[in-house]
Amino acid sequence: MPTTRSGTSSSRGSSSAQNEIVSMLKEDHKRAKKSFAEFEKLDVHEDSEECQALVQKTLAELEVHAALEEEIFYPAARGALDEEDLIDEAEVEHMTLHMLVEQLKDMAPEEEKFAATFKVLGEYATHHIEEEEKEMLPQIAKARLDWDNLLQQMTERREELMEALMPDVEPEAPSAKGKAKAKQKDEKGKGRTSQRETEEMEEETEELADSDWEHPSYIDPARDEE
Ligand SMILES: [Fe+2]
Numbered sequence: 001m002p003t004t005r006s007g008t009s010s011s012r013g014s015s016s017a018q019n020e021i022v023s024m025l026k027e028d029h030k031r032a033k034k035s036f037a038e039f040e041k042l043d044v045h046e047d048s049e050e051c052q053a054l055v056q057k058t059l060a061e062l063e064v065h066a067a068l069e070e071e072i073f074y075p076a077a078r079g080a081l082d083e084e085d086l087i088d089e090a091e092v093e094h095m096t097l098h099m100l101v102e103q104l105k106d107m108a109p110e111e112e113k114f115a116a117t118f119k120v121l122g123e124y125a126t127h128h129i130e131e132e133e134k135e136m137l138p139q140i141a142k143a144r145l146d147w148d149n150l151l152q153q154m155t156e157r158r159e160e161l162m163e164a165l166m167p168d169v170e171p172e173a174p175s176a177k178g179k180a181k182a183k184q185k186d187e188k189g190k191g192r193t194s195q196r197e198t199e200e201m202e203e204e205t206e207e208l209a210d211s212d213w214e215h216p217s218y219i220d221p222a223r224d225e226e
């Protein structure tokens with residue numbers, strides 16, 4: 001059931017729940033863009049196995065992300081946004097993305113249009129991500145939603161979807177900051193963290209910390225106190 005405007009009800013943690021949701025979505029976006037960039041560096045003939053693994057992993061990740069948005073996030077956003085057109089457009093874009101995902105699932109890297117189809121999926125997905133991050137998310141960040149409930153629904157559904165679509169992958173914590181810290185700690189314990197890995201994790205954490213999503217112009221801390 002979609003989460004709706006909370007109206008007069010609010011809770012102390014809703015601002016951090018909002019940040020966690022936005023981080024979750026933006027992390028997925030970043031991961032997808034990274035996969036499309038990685039694909040560009042591969043040769044579909046020489047690295048066909050690697051290409052196939054990368055493509056199938058990316059498709060599964062996109063499906064998890066799309067389902068979360070379609071089933072939970074978009075319905076909640078629709079009720080809270082002034083411009084419902086943004087959700088209509090996003091849903092139509094998802095239809096095109098799903099079509100390409102389905103085509104790729106049945107394709108082998110040796111097929112003539114395999115690389116082209118994945119690249120076009122990457123171009124469409126990148127365009128869609130930009131619209132979500134530049135238009136939809138800034139608007140919804142100002143909306144009064146039951147963010148705690150929304151976060152709970154999205155976290156639970158994400159686990160179910162990952163189990164179904166990506167059974168070999170360990171479920172990830174929604175917060176990149178927590179995840180990066182936990183990973184750092186874990187790796188430190190083993191004494192195996194390379195300098196580069198540490199730098200990458202720190203970079204990722206800083207990027208999220210610097211993101212517009214935690215900027216006061218989008219999030220009014222006083223709002224939860226009402
Ligand atoms: Fe989307």
Ligand SMILES: [Fe+2]
Pocket residue numbers: 025029065069129132
């Ligand atoms: Fe998205």
